[in-house]
Amino acid sequence: MLFLYNFIITIADFFLKIVAFFNPKIKLFVLGRKEVFITLSQKISKNDKTIWFHAASLGEYEQGLPVIEKIKEKYPSHKIVLSFFSPSGYEVRKNNTIADATVYLPMDTKGNAQKFLKLVHPEMAFFIKYEYWPNYLNELKKSNIPTYLISGIFRENQMFFKWYGQFYRKALDTFTFFFVQNESSKKLLNQLGKTNVIVSGDTRFDRVAAILEKDNSLVFIDQFKNNTTTIVIGSSWPKDEELLIDYINSCEDKIKFIIAPHNIKGEQIQQLKNNIRKKTVLFSERENKSLSEFEVFIIDTIGILTKIYSYADIAYVGGGFGNPGVHNLLEPATFGVPIVIGPNYSHFAEAISLVNIKGCISIHNQEELKSIFDNLITDSNLRKNKGKICKEFVSQNKGATNLILKIITK
Secondary structure (H helix, E strand, O other), X not given: OHHHHHHHHXXXXXXXXXXXXXXXXXXXXXXXXXXXXXXHHHHOXXXXXXXXXXXXXXXXXXXXHHHHHHHHHHOOOOEEEEXXXXXXXXXXXXXXXXXXXXXXXXXXXXXXXXXHHHHHOEEEXXXXXXXXXXXXXXXXXXXXXXXXXXXXXXXXXXXXXXXXXXXXXXXXXXXXXXXXOOHHHHHHHHHOOOOOEEEOOOOHHHHHHHHOOOOXXXXXXXXXXXXXXXXXXXXXXXXHHHHHHHHHHHOOOOOEEEEEEOOOOHHHHHHHHHHOOOXXXXXXXXXXXXXXXXXXXXXXXXXXXXXXXXXXXXXXXXXXXXXXXXXXXXXXXXXXOOEEEOOOOOOOHHHXXXXXXXXXXXXXXXXXXXXXXXXXXXXXXXXXXXXXXXXXXXXXXXXXXXXXXXXXXX
């Protein structure tokens, strides 16, 4: 089975190099991997002590960040090596300050795994949430390197739990310990005979709780908000925006709107602006503008949405009208903001929980959106109560990072 897997990986690698000529994202995926071993040889010496973290993409990086920070504090003389599989993670965080070397993870061939681990020679390895690469895991086990899964989550429809999943089940044997998000994940691993499992929770709660300790002020948002009730629309997609634009254009209340779209390509941003009939300004054109005079602020940049949520009286988090579903709810939740989302959230445990405890409201159509927004705008007590539920939800679920550190540093 390993031979077949390696054959498939080799074929996939070949075809990706062809597709790269036509697809910009795949081109980044392919070209970025050409420099990995050179980068590692330049930044990691044979005498360095290292710890390796792997994240599939940006979300997993953010999820693992509290653990990376604590590990860096615990082992200040070690170098941190951070790898990404996806361009959407690497390209956004390649210049982070937490890791000593940030690279793409080379394709999962035996040769790549051996070369990567020889250059990195980690004392510990951490995989965040998921991604189980058999060759890397096998080589880690051969080298007796402690390997941990943090914020892991398992579902019955994964291959590990199918009759044909023996090959992937074997990959799980390489983990020293599993830190999983919920009890159902633990039970599934127990069914496979895994007893080295603990429900630690989701480290993202620690990350978002720590946001409150930082300076979240933005002068230009202060100027725009101007003590006016403000709805922040984060990570919106076109399907979200169809409903939201209609509401914005018809809203008669004195309300400010901040929109941070998921996609900030120039053409789409301009189309969004053109469809809004209220006085609108872009982040990229804010200089020398009297921002308090505008009613809508479109954020055509990345990296500041978290701070913007601190100014929200109501938050709409996008993605819930698409697949796989809604984006990160925990950032607005930590600021005690009531949240509105679309109907597709069943793959996200925190969304399910927040809807169930009524801190978050799921809407299905234009009529429901208008009704919910109108109620939240006119009823300040309703806003405060739902915001309090969200804030307490984050506070009650933090602590995963300390539990993980306690066990791995025994």
